[in-house]
Amino acid sequence: xxxxxxxxxxxxxxxxxxxxxxxxxxxxxxxxxxxxxxxxxxxxxxxxxxxxxxxxxxxxxxxxxxxxxxxxxxxxxxxxxxxxxxxxxxxxxxxxxxxxxxxxxxxxxxxxxxxxxxxxxxxxxxxxxxxxxxxxxxxxxxxxxxxxxxxxxxxxxxxxxxxxxxxxxxxxxxxxxxxxxxxxxxxxxxxxxxxxxxxxxxxxxxxxxxxxxxxxxxxxxxxxxxxxxxxxxxxxxxxxxxxxxxxxxxxxxxxxxxxxxxxxxxxxxxxxxxxxxxxxxxxxxxxxxxxxxxxxxxxxxxxxxxx
Amino acid sequence: xxxxxxxxxxxxxxxxxxxxxxxxxxxxxxxxxxxxxxxxxxxxxxxxxxxxxxxxxxxxxxxxxxxxxxxxxxxxxxxxxxxxxxxxxxxxxxxxxxxxxxxxxxxxxxxxxxxxxxxxxxxxxxxxxxxxxxxxxxxxxxxxxxxxxxxxxxxxxxxxxxxxxxxxxxxxxxxxxxxxxxxxxxxxxxxxxxxxxxxxxxxxxxxxxxxxxxxxxxxxxxxxxxxxxxxxxxxxxxxxxxxxxxxxxxxxxxxxxxxxxxxxxxxxxxxxxxxxxxxxxxxxxxxxxxxxxxxxxxxxxxxxxxxxxxxxxxxxxxxxxxxxxxxxxxxxxxxxxxxxxxxxxxxxxxxxxxxxxxxxxxxxxxxxxxxxxxxxxxxxxxxxxxxxxxxxxxxxxxxxxxxxxxxxxxxxxxxxxxxxxxxxxxxxxxxxxxxxxxxxxxxxxxxxxxxxxxxxxxxxxxxxxxxxxxxxxxxxxxxxxxxxxxxxxxxxxxxxxxxxxxxxxxxxxxxxxxxxxxxxxxxxxxxxxxxxxxxxxxxxxxxxxxxxxxxxxxxxxxxxxxxxxxxxxxxxxxxxxxxxxxxxxxxxxxxxxxxxxxxxxxxxxxxxxxxxxxxxxxxxxxxxxxxxxxxxxxxxxxxxxxxxxxxxxxxxxxxxxxxx
Numbered sequence: 001x002x003x004x005x006x007x008x009x010x011x012x013x014x015x016x017x018x019x020x021x022x023x024x025x026x027x028x029x030x031x032x033x034x035x036x037x038x039x040x041x042x043x044x045x046x047x048x049x050x051x052x053x054x055x056x057x058x059x060x061x062x063x064x065x066x067x068x069x070x071x072x073x074x075x076x077x078x079x080x081x082x083x084x085x086x087x088x089x090x091x092x093x094x095x096x097x098x099x100x101x102x103x104x105x106x107x108x109x110x111x112x113x114x115x116x117x118x119x120x121x122x123x124x125x126x127x128x129x130x131x132x133x134x135x136x137x138x139x140x141x142x143x144x145x146x147x148x149x150x151x152x153x154x155x156x157x158x159x160x161x162x163x164x165x166x167x168x169x170x171x172x173x174x175x176x177x178x179x180x181x182x183x184x185x186x187x188x189x190x191x192x193x194x195x196x197x198x199x200x201x202x203x204x205x206x207x208x209x210x211x212x213x214x215x216x217x218x219x220x221x222x223x224x225x226x227x228x229x230x231x232x233x234x235x236x237x238x239x240x241x242x243x244x245x246x247x248x249x250x251x252x253x254x255x256x257x258x259x260x261x262x263x264x265x266x267x268x269x270x271x272x273x274x275x276x277x278x279x280x281x282x283x284x285x286x287x288x289x290x291x292x293x294x295x296x297x298x299x300x301x302x303x304x305x306x307x
Numbered sequence: 308x309x310x311x312x313x314x315x316x317x318x319x320x321x322x323x324x325x326x327x328x329x330x331x332x333x334x335x336x337x338x339x340x341x342x343x344x345x346x347x348x349x350x351x352x353x354x355x356x357x358x359x360x361x362x363x364x365x366x367x368x369x370x371x372x373x374x375x376x377x378x379x380x381x382x383x384x385x386x387x388x389x390x391x392x393x394x395x396x397x398x399x400x401x402x403x404x405x406x407x408x409x410x411x412x413x414x415x416x417x418x419x420x421x422x423x424x425x426x427x428x429x430x431x432x433x434x435x436x437x438x439x440x441x442x443x444x445x446x447x448x449x450x451x452x453x454x455x456x457x458x459x460x461x462x463x464x465x466x467x468x469x470x471x472x473x474x475x476x477x478x479x480x481x482x483x484x485x486x487x488x489x490x491x492x493x494x495x496x497x498x499x500x501x502x503x504x505x506x507x508x509x510x511x512x513x514x515x516x517x518x519x520x521x522x523x524x525x526x527x528x529x530x531x532x533x534x535x536x537x538x539x540x541x542x543x544x545x546x547x548x549x550x551x552x553x554x555x556x557x558x559x560x561x562x563x564x565x566x567x568x569x570x571x572x573x574x575x576x577x578x579x580x581x582x583x584x585x586x587x588x589x590x591x592x593x594x595x596x597x598x599x600x601x602x603x604x605x606x607x608x609x610x611x612x613x614x615x616x617x618x619x620x621x622x623x624x625x626x627x628x629x630x631x632x633x634x635x636x637x638x639x640x641x642x643x644x645x646x647x648x649x650x651x652x653x654x655x656x657x658x659x660x661x662x663x664x665x666x667x668x669x670x671x672x673x674x675x676x677x678x679x680x681x682x683x684x685x686x687x688x689x690x691x692x693x694x695x696x697x698x699x700x701x702x703x704x705x706x707x708x709x710x711x712x713x714x715x716x717x718x719x720x721x722x723x724x725x726x727x728x729x730x731x732x733x734x735x736x737x738x739x740x741x742x743x744x745x746x747x748x749x750x751x752x753x754x755x756x757x758x759x760x761x762x763x764x765x766x767x768x769x770x771x772x773x774x775x776x777x778x779x780x781x782x783x784x785x786x787x788x789x790x791x792x793x794x795x796x797x798x799x800x801x802x803x804x805x806x807x808x809x810x811x812x813x814x815x816x817x818x819x820x821x822x823x824x825x826x827x828x829x830x831x832x833x834x835x836x837x838x839x840x841x842x843x844x845x846x847x848x849x850x851x852x853x854x855x856x857x858x859x860x861x862x863x864x865x866x867x868x869x870x871x872x873x874x875x876x877x878x879x880x881x882x883x884x885x886x887x888x889x890x891x892x893x894x895x896x897x898x899x900x901x902x903x904x905x906x907x908x909x910x911x912x913x914x915x916x917x918x919x920x921x922x923x924x925x926x927x928x929x930x931x932x933x934x935x936x937x938x939x940x941x942x943x944x945x946x947x948x949x950x951x952x953x954x955x956x957x958x959x960x961x962x963x964x965x966x967x
Contacts, residue, residue: 053861054855114760132744141736
């Protein structure tokens, strides 16, 4: 029990480290030494110690949105099962609450963006909601595939029962992991969906929605984005690690997988340029294709081969 | 049962007694009568709903009707509850809203008269279980609502919308008359209880019968492709009526479908899959069209279509549970669908009432002219926000609970070993997720553009919230939204007996598990509120020692200052609409001087409803071409018409006498 609490605390403290890892990988790939891996922590602490400039156009929605966002995302983390330890919260249908908590965070952020009365933030908000229609649907197909394979209806139960011995499990896992990787890129506003380093109109989706935030609110938002990426990486780790593995190798493997995922994000960011905005939906539809293919493979093997 | 009828009569009377009175008195009289009606209705309805009783009352007519039965069972009680409370809340709302029509005494009289007539007839529709009387009450309901939609008939678009609505209702009623006549003829009796034998056998004929019933009731409910009247009629009607129509009247269509499903026993699997597919198409197409609208009430009307799709999805899922003998899935499906009926009534009414407040203050329904209303209308804005969060299905509010039940039923269906069910469940799963994401887009658009930011046009007079009577119904409904959202097991208490009517193999275990899940959800939501409060408090604490400066929007250093630079509703929806351009055809008119440096330019964009363009207009044109061949019958000469009448009478006499 206390070990689980420690594990959850470790997960809560780690996202900024992973974001630092991405920057470090990009720097090394580019032949530089780059900033320290702990740079994001320094940034967040600096922001917490600052004051804020609040726009007069905004209402209380703008002020409340980052707090609601971080609370909803942390609660979503508690629903996601950590390898070996399971999840803090579990009930049947908790995946719906998971997705819709992240949706609540998104809703309030979009409203906060429109609250500022600026066209840049409106533009980012409109792109964000348009792309989330694609991502949400694909994510639910991922969950549907997992529910179909395991015949369970809660995240923790799905992961616990995910010991598919059949030969097709590798193919399904590859498809689902690829699909979730694209989701991390989209939700974490990484290349090729969005460029977190520039503030140019061409590359703006998430970054532009938070242009008017400063101080502690901006710290909350940066942490929330990093946490969202970590949560989905944990889901990837859950899919890869078989539940029959003994605890200690499993934890080591989980940490290694998380580091691998974020290193891959760094490599992808170094290799690929940010896609033209009209090509971003096509990239996201790739996620939809992968998840529907995974579902089709599962259906084929569950219903086709055995009949 | 008698108190039920007294309640209905009081609602009808409230519309009549106001006719000779002054404007203000009309509104207050109707309100008093509606309140009195609640005193008679609510105890009866609550006892039937909570304790599962059944009430019946025979009414005697001359043959051929004979004995007609009025029956109040939990299903009827649920819909009657919505109807009764909805009528009462609209009466409160009209106290303030109709003030802008004072000075037109005659039309106000007709407004309250038909409001009373519509409410009373809706209540009767929900208890009458005799085919002929049901159809009479149905037609009275449609006619009364037609007159209400045509309230502002000095405007041409209202005239056209109301006539379109009337014709659509008659087409639906035609299917209903055919279906009821056919069923009664086979079963030999007009009473609903005799229909079970006809509907229960799973031949091709009973499937066709089910389809006729579905088209008839579906026209009222707003399923695709019978939905086209909704986006025309709802914006044309006065807001209290729009709220009543969207929250209550289209649910009578759902009531009809549910009654037929209940009478059918175990459904035909083709009917179940058909309903599921039509509901998904309805949901997806409805919200896609809603995203494309810039008139608030038209957007809300299309969104009602989407919610009808979600309700249909729940009902279809429940039917599939019955088909495959899986009571757990059936319970979840029906519970989700029925709860969504109640939920949709609550949040859609709040949204319509809120849009009415906005309209009464700004005199425009176009979102592109609004903005920044949160500062002028704080209470309206807050409740509109809560209703928007609820309709998107986000946690803390009631929409999430009904959608969770449907998702859970679909997830359980994925565990079955029937391939079509698994595929249908995944399509439902992903479809519902797609609908939810689009609803998020739609309502961030509505709330963000109308209430946040800064005003896009100058207001003649600053909007205010002095008409508190318009706020009271919204407050009542918001309390219900929060109650069900935070304490979902209340919904189980309310709906348990209705679900039992549909699932014969029902056992208490199914709901015990759901209650457990709901209790966990309440705890989790409590944690959410506590954590959000913690972080907000942390922020306050951190900022307490720092400087918080108020300034113009930074916007990357682009301080232009004109509110016209803000995103409009069309621009907000554009990235999404670009993705679905095939389904939502957009026509853009640009008026520009054809010179190198044009002075003034004008751009207008319209979206068209695809089903109108490809289904309705071609079929109506075809019908017109065929009917034009008979145009010679209508010569305009009275003598010819009298001759027609005479010929018909002679023909009738010959037929009747000749048969003897």
